[in-house]
Amino acid sequence: MRPRLAVVVLLAALFWPFGTGGFAAPARDTLVYVSDISDMISLDPAVAYEFSGILVAQNVYDTLVAFEGEDLSTLKPRLATSWRIRDAGSAWKVTFKLRPGVRFSTGRPLTARAVAFSLDRVIALNKSPAFLLKDVAGLKEGDTKAIGNDTVEVTLPKTASPQAFLSILTFTVGAVVDPEEALAHQSGTDRGEAWLRNHSAGTGPYRLERWDAEARAVLVANPNYWGPRPKVSRVIIQHVPETSTQKFMVASGDADIAANLTPEQAREMAGDQNVKIQRGKLLQLVYIGMNVKHPPLDKAQVREAIRWSIDYDGIVRNLLRGEARKVQTIIPEGLFGFNPATPFQQNPARAKALLREAGLGGGFTVELLVPTGPAPGGVKWSDIAAKVQSDLAKSGITLQIKETAQAQLLNIYRAQKGQMVLILWGPDFPDPDGNATPFTDFAAKSIAWRNQYDDPVAARLAKQAALETNRSRRLALYKQLTDRVLHEGPYVVLYQPTTRFALRKGVQGFVWNPMAFAEFRTVSK
Amino acid sequence: MSQYLLGRIASTGLVLVGVSALTFFIAHVVPADPVLVALGEHAREDQIQAYRRAYGLDRPVLVQYLLYMGRLAQGDLGVSIRTRRPVADDLREFLPATIELGTAAWVVALLLGVPAGIVSAIYKDRLFDHLCRIAALMGASMPVFWLGLLLLGNVYYRLRWLPGPGRLDIALSPPPSRTGLLLVDALLAGDGAVFGNALLHLVLPGLTLGLFSTAVVARMTRSAMLEVLYQDYVRTAWAKGLPGRRVVLRHALRNAMIPTLTIIGIAFGNLLSGAVLTETVFAWPGLGRYATTSAVSLDFPAVVGVTLVAAVIYTLVNLVVDLLYVRLDPRVRYD
Numbered sequence: 001m002r003p004r005l006a007v008v009v010l011l012a013a014l015f016w017p018f019g020t021g022g023f024a025a026p027a028r029d030t031l032v033y034v035s036d037i038s039d040m041i042s043l044d045p046a047v048a049y050e051f052s053g054i055l056v057a058q059n060v061y062d063t064l065v066a067f068e069g070e071d072l073s074t075l076k077p078r079l080a081t082s083w084r085i086r087d088a089g090s091a092w093k094v095t096f097k098l099r100p101g102v103r104f105s106t107g108r109p110l111t112a113r114a115v116a117f118s119l120d121r122v123i124a125l126n127k128s129p130a131f132l133l134k135d136v137a138g139l140k141e142g143d144t145k146a147i148g149n150d151t152v153e154v155t156l157p158k159t160a161s162p163q164a165f166l167s168i169l170t171f172t173v174g175a176v177v178d179p180e181e182a183l184a185h186q187s188g189t190d191r192g193e194a195w196l197r198n199h200s201a202g203t204g205p206y207r208l209e210r211w212d213a214e215a216r217a218v219l220v221a222n223p224n225y226w227g228p229r230p231k232v233s234r235v236i237i238q239h240v241p242e243t244s245t246q247k248f249m250v251a252s253g254d255a256d257i258a259a260n261l262t263p264e265q266a267r268e269m270a271g272d273q274n275v276k277i278q279r280g281k282l283l284q285l286v287y288i289g290m291n292v293k294h295p296p297l298d299k300a301q302v303r304e305a306i307r308w309s310i311d312y313d314g315i316v317r318n319l320l321r322g323e324a325r326k327v328q329t330i331i332p333e334g335l336f337g338f339n340p341a342t343p344f345q346q347n348p349a350r351a352k353a354l355l356r357e358a359g360l361g362g363g364f365t366v367e368l369l370v371p372t373g374p375a376p377g378g379v380k381w382s383d384i385a386a387k388v389q390s391d392l393a394k395s396g397i398t399l400q401i402k403e404t405a406q407a408q409l410l411n412i413y414r415a416q417k418g419q420m421v422l423i424l425w426g427p428d429f430p431d432p433d434g435n436a437t438p439f440t441d442f443a444a445k446s447i448a449w450r451n452q453y454d455d456p457v458a459a460r461l462a463k464q465a466a467l468e469t470n471r472s473r474r475l476a477l478y479k480q481l482t483d484r485v486l487h488e489g490p491y492v493v494l495y496q497p498t499t500r501f502a503l504r505k506g507v508q509g510f511v512w513n514p515m516a517f518a519e520f521r522t523v524s525k
Numbered sequence: 526m527s528q529y530l531l532g533r534i535a536s537t538g539l540v541l542v543g544v545s546a547l548t549f550f551i552a553h554v555v556p557a558d559p560v561l562v563a564l565g566e567h568a569r570e571d572q573i574q575a576y577r578r579a580y581g582l583d584r585p586v587l588v589q590y591l592l593y594m595g596r597l598a599q600g601d602l603g604v605s606i607r608t609r610r611p612v613a614d615d616l617r618e619f620l621p622a623t624i625e626l627g628t629a630a631w632v633v634a635l636l637l638g639v640p641a642g643i644v645s646a647i648y649k650d651r652l653f654d655h656l657c658r659i660a661a662l663m664g665a666s667m668p669v670f671w672l673g674l675l676l677l678g679n680v681y682y683r684l685r686w687l688p689g690p691g692r693l694d695i696a697l698s699p700p701p702s703r704t705g706l707l708l709v710d711a712l713l714a715g716d717g718a719v720f721g722n723a724l725l726h727l728v729l730p731g732l733t734l735g736l737f738s739t740a741v742v743a744r745m746t747r748s749a750m751l752e753v754l755y756q757d758y759v760r761t762a763w764a765k766g767l768p769g770r771r772v773v774l775r776h777a778l779r780n781a782m783i784p785t786l787t788i789i790g791i792a793f794g795n796l797l798s799g800a801v802l803t804e805t806v807f808a809w810p811g812l813g814r815y816a817t818t819s820a821v822s823l824d825f826p827a828v829v830g831v832t833l834v835a836a837v838i839y840t841l842v843n844l845v846v847d848l849l850y851v852r853l854d855p856r857v858r859y860d
Contacts, residue, residue: 026695026696027696030695030696032695038814038818041607041608041609042609126572126575128564128568128572130572131568131569131572135569212618212699212810213608213615213618213619213810214618214619214810214814214815215691215692215810216695236695238691238695238808239808239810240690240691240808241805241808241814242674242805242806242808244674244677244678244806245674245677245689245690245806245807245808248677248678248681248682248689248690249689249690251682252681252682252685252689254689254695255695405821407558407559407561407562407822407823408555410561411558411561414561445570
């Protein structure tokens with residue numbers, strides 16, 4: 001009898017929920033955000049440099065200043081109520097007045113010492129985001145000083161851009177950590193790094209309740225938060241790698257927001273009454289780099305001919321189904337200094353004339369390195385490459401597509417060994433210098449270097465623009481720089497992608513920051 | 526017998542050394558840099574160098590291998606380049622989910638496959654046998670990914686009969702982790718709601734993953750049964766007037782079990798290592814996804830770790846199968 005009983009019990013267990021009307025949707029005060037979070041490695045703001053880690057860190061930590069919503073050009077006060085940049089002769093002095101009455105989720109008060117500790121900690125740990133403070137802002141340990149309890153003074157070298165520094169501070173690398181809590185959990189000399197990997201000690205609207213790798217991160221409202229109480233008291237960031245599964249979860253009400261829909265899935269879901277589709281801006285640029293030391297790409301006419309061969313509108317309209325913006329300059333829309341010029345369109349006659357001018361009337365063959373997998377905007381890299389190939393063929397240029405895993409492609413690109421490379425770039429911090437220097441300064445050993453593009457005029461303009469503190473003069477400098485690189489640079493900028501979210505109808509106040517995170521404190525459902 | 530066991534365990538050690546060496550060197554042949562993958566495109570040269578030093582990647586490959594094997598001999602699997610955690614911790618975190626899923630799939634294969642095979646053999650070339658053959662063909666050829674989405678889209682989303690992806694409903698919090706196996710942990714914590722919910726969450730991914738093995742097990746059981754059903758001793762059993770169930774289960778099935786058992790053993794090993802797509806569709810935080818992400822990131826300590834675990838599981842399953850042969854067939858001896 002016994003085995004039979006076991007079968008009955010098993011079947012009963014399997015079939016018991018049938019007809020009970022399904023499963024409970026998440027509670028009203030809980031927001032379920034489904035996304036691929038397999039890149040989550042650490043939630044310590046001095047270490048996190050991956051999209052999902054930053055998403056969590058931005059919600060549990062506060063920075064001194066912030067960009068709010070989609071606007072990345074107006075600095076807003078956060079933990080600092082005011083700030084001032086002063087030219088102190090041999091250096092810049094940036095002082096911040098701290099917001100009174102702020103406490104960490106641990107209950108301890110925010111102090112100027114905590115700010116200095118946090119910035120010094122990033123520099124000492126020297127993890128992925130540290131270069132923003134060390135290299136871009138030129139900071140060393142000890143350059144951030146507490147003056148009294150409520151004032152912080154940062155000494156920046158004259159070679160660094162104070163504007164770029166303030167932009168960097170809006171990012172999680174500038175997050176303020178409770179020093180007592182971090183040091184209480186120190187192991188060795190790690191300043192609490194191992195512990196903060198999956199715990200939090202910030203002043204943000206939420207604190208981290210738990211993180212199960214490859215499963216979920218759970219945030220709960222921080223009872224000590226200085227600002228208005230967040231509208232949803234729990235946020236569950238659930239790991240769902242497959243986008244079709246994300247779609248099912250939002251459609252059935254088990255999730256409130258899905259983050260990684262393809263353009264097709266977004267279109268399918270647009271017909272669902274319970275769901276709304278929202279677009280988010282991104283600061284990425286998808287571009288083709290041309291190695292200017294590789295003949296015939298060394299000829300300016302050839303590079304210009306390639307730019308006049310491509311059907312940019314066709315890529316945006318047909319391939320990406322409108323999920324992108326046509327951008328042709330090196331600073332994306334959304335950043336200060338964006339140049340909306342789009343002079344290039346497909347014109348094979350003009351391209352052929354340019355090629356004849358370069359003595360290549362019979363055309364030529366060139367290799368294009370293409371990453372495997374999906375490109376920003378939701379199509380495959382290889383599909384974009386195929387389109388570019390057929391466009392160039394109309395001008396008599398034969399493109400040999402070579403698909404390579406991104407890791408291997410970057411190896412070749414970084415060694416200056418690519419001929420043409422199809423790839424993307426996103427700025428490390430929301431300031432035009434995050435694009436201008438890498439794209440134009442050969443000495444920065446970044447993109448310009450990889451394409452062997454050495455233009456001292458462009459590099460000088462980029463430096464000048466970075467250091468300029470007057471907004472209108474700075475804008476004019478970026479205009480000059482982007483116009484120059486548009487024709488003389490080694491780039492074919494193809495598009496700036498957007499991203500799509502599916503939201504349950506009742507979800508309000510969700511705003512995607514183009515630096516690729518959202519602040520859940522403004523969301524209600 | 527104990528001598529046999531010792532020999533088997535010793536040979537397992539050799540297999541593991543071979544497997545680790547092979548995986549290690551294959552991972553190093555790939556012409557890409559794991560550090561670049563871990564640090565991303567924007568990493569500065571000094572960070573890359575520091576990272577390389579921290580993980581010993583600046584040493585010659587042979588030195589790296591010897592150091593790695595030295596640590597391995599002390600039970601240290603090294604630190605994952607991607608997650609920056611000890612590989613052993615990662616494995617401890619992700620293996621239980623896969624064991625649970627693999628076991629569920631294996632139970633599906635057993636519960637559906639063996640009976641279907643037996644009945645098909647008894648009713649050879651009749652309607653049920655034909656239906657089973659078609660079902661098995663479909664089960665063996667249907668892409669796992671597609672089947673998973675089909676089940677999710679219909680059983681979870683449209684009909685709302687079973688819960689969706691993940692190991693547990695979002696509203697429920699998991700019990701304190703003791704074994705990592707949710708079902709076991711829920712029982713230990715005496716939490717019936719979590720146990721029931723976790724069990725339900727296993728049904729769809731278990732079916733998805735188990736269907737291929739079900740087909741194989743069913744076909745194997747059928748052909749093994751066919752071979753014995755017409756043997757003299759089975760005819761004698763019938764002639765003695767024994768009840769049908771007794772003839773089929775005691776006399777025929779027991780003798781047909783040897784080849785079936787081999788297949789079932791192999792299936793269990795395959796289920797544990799082949800769960801990548803099912804884990805992706807069902808957002809299952811298991812070893813399969815960990816293995817692929819690690820492989821794509823060229824994270825060789827993690828890849829070698831996963832390979833070793835898979836090798837150990839295969840070897841253990843094989844050992845258990847070999848030992849079961851003795852119980853099933855008294856003629857088999859290992860002395």
